[in-house]
Amino acid sequence: MPDGWTIPAARQGRRSVRMxxxxxxxxxxxxxxxxxxxxLDGDFGFAEALNGGYLMAVLGRAxxxxxxxxxxxxxxxxxxxxxxxxxxxxxxxxxxxxxTAAASLVTLVQDGRPVVxxxxxxxTLDAAAEPAWTxxxxxxxxxxxxxxxxxxxxxxxxxxxxxxxxxxxxMGWLDGQPSGRPEIRGWFRHRDxxxxxxxxxxxxxxxxxxxxxxxxxxxxxxxxELTWHMRAVPAPGWLxxxxxxxxxxxGWFDEExxxxxxxxxxxxxxxxxxxxxxxxx
Amino acid sequence: MPDGWTIPAARQGRRSVRMxxxxxxxxxxxxxxxxxxxxLDGDFGFAEALNGGYLMAVLGRAxxxxxxxxxxxxxxxxxxxxxxxxxxxxxxxxxxxxxTAAASLVTLVQDGRPVVxxxxxxxTLDAAAEPAWTxxxxxxxxxxxxxxxxxxxxxxxxxxxxxxxxxxxxMGWLDGQPSGRPEIRGWFRHRDxxxxxxxxxxxxxxxxxxxxxxxxxxxxxxxxELTWHMRAVPAPGWLxxxxxxxxxxxGWFDEExxxxxxxxxxxxxxxxxxxxxxxxx
Numbered sequence: 001m002p003d004g005w006t007i008p009a010a011r012q013g014r015r016s017v018r019m020x021x022x023x024x025x026x027x028x029x030x031x032x033x034x035x036x037x038x039x040l041d042g043d044f045g046f047a048e049a050l051n052g053g054y055l056m057a058v059l060g061r062a063x064x065x066x067x068x069x070x071x072x073x074x075x076x077x078x079x080x081x082x083x084x085x086x087x088x089x090x091x092x093x094x095x096x097x098x099x100t101a102a103a104s105l106v107t108l109v110q111d112g113r114p115v116v117x118x119x120x121x122x123x124t125l126d127a128a129a130e131p132a133w134t135x136x137x138x139x140x141x142x143x144x145x146x147x148x149x150x151x152x153x154x155x156x157x158x159x160x161x162x163x164x165x166x167x168x169x170x171m172g173w174l175d176g177q178p179s180g181r182p183e184i185r186g187w188f189r190h191r192d193x194x195x196x197x198x199x200x201x202x203x204x205x206x207x208x209x210x211x212x213x214x215x216x217x218x219x220x221x222x223x224x225e226l227t228w229h230m231r232a233v234p235a236p237g238w239l240x241x242x243x244x245x246x247x248x249x250x251g252w253f254d255e256e257x258x259x260x261x262x263x264x265x266x267x268x269x270x271x272x273x274x275x276x277x278x279x280x281x
Numbered sequence: 282m283p284d285g286w287t288i289p290a291a292r293q294g295r296r297s298v299r300m301x302x303x304x305x306x307x308x309x310x311x312x313x314x315x316x317x318x319x320x321l322d323g324d325f326g327f328a329e330a331l332n333g334g335y336l337m338a339v340l341g342r343a344x345x346x347x348x349x350x351x352x353x354x355x356x357x358x359x360x361x362x363x364x365x366x367x368x369x370x371x372x373x374x375x376x377x378x379x380x381t382a383a384a385s386l387v388t389l390v391q392d393g394r395p396v397v398x399x400x401x402x403x404x405t406l407d408a409a410a411e412p413a414w415t416x417x418x419x420x421x422x423x424x425x426x427x428x429x430x431x432x433x434x435x436x437x438x439x440x441x442x443x444x445x446x447x448x449x450x451x452m453g454w455l456d457g458q459p460s461g462r463p464e465i466r467g468w469f470r471h472r473d474x475x476x477x478x479x480x481x482x483x484x485x486x487x488x489x490x491x492x493x494x495x496x497x498x499x500x501x502x503x504x505x506e507l508t509w510h511m512r513a514v515p516a517p518g519w520l521x522x523x524x525x526x527x528x529x530x531x532g533w534f535d536e537e538x539x540x541x542x543x544x545x546x547x548x549x550x551x552x553x554x555x556x557x558x559x560x561x562x
Binding site for chain 2: 074114224232
């Protein structure tokens, strides 16, 4: 297993955390105009690094709360520093108020420093909208019962919160046999009864192991930038999460994720650019 | 021709502008710590709306000038208002200084209001880097002599500055026969002798007509968000620009662009999300 996927001793011995749901873990509380407080839940990450999708869900809630619209339609996030479990501040600065969309700069702050900056556009998607045109769906994933649920042997909080079932053909890297194709696919749902919504999509677009693991990348791959767009209001049920990439060069790689809902709709799409520490020689 | 592609009378009668090169048109002049001045060139747009790629080139120059690194590796831009030809201010606020990458919030300001916000990560790409892995190249484009250069009959400044030759099979929308596939492809170079570089890539990722025109979209499609990544230092010569999309729904559509250089390298990739005013019934 790549280094980044082992759980340090400190983490294994972490004190038991409250098993609140995804809603509580991403809640924000307004304390002033454009200022929110959050308590970041250490379960949504690996080791002491919180998951970027989880952080985007928190930022999205603040952006929507401060806007007249219902959904975080577009989120472009820069990850500057590692976010730590515990208290954080979220600031929302309005940049544009429009009839169909509003834009704001949303920042997660810890220890007085910006941890994540995001440009978030809010809008209100029509849950009944029928696509005017959709591209081809990705190849169907294997049924749930043929997938593997991959929990790190030492345990981790993320797998306590998110139920993911991976297409085995994309998990060869786990056994030291990366496929050579930067693809990882899996089913996704919350372990609690939180209904799949916009904030679930924020989590889903960054929930896969880095696809570069299948190119022999080792260790953790820190995300530098991730942009995702919410394309439709997701139907209840499992999400299918398809990850791919186009280029690994000069220590940088891109990862694209498409999320399809149980009704067969493309509900979210993302691209991130990340650093690859080193390749297996 | 869709409405957005006609040139209003006011534009046709515009006064002749200086025919400076792309370098001059995107130049920024530092006036204070993190503050730059630019003079936006009306030729880089259609009607009175300046091209988003051109604006990102200007912002990228300011970001790189204020950073220890050489290239705008990642740019996530929100387009709030229409930028007008003439003077503009560019502010650069550092958010993270790193050894391999630095991040800043870069804003184009006119009339005291934010026109474009961009989160820009700078880094220094190695011009000699060989890709560790690359995905399949898109299908080859027709040779230049089989392409069409499409200049709006009323003339426009953009075509005076940028030489684009389009794959005819993707230009049916011009004759009222959209292909039904959201794809437009073309060759790209500057008309002056400016050598293709990072800032050329910023222009190239937003230089195609909206791919939704091939789905029957009419009128202009304002970009709400565009993220692009510079993946390699481009070789001299023509760029191949491949535009596609995945979903048009609820008035929103996405457009992905890949830019390949004359050496056959993927040098830039982008996705934008835009509003579609209406579809041809």
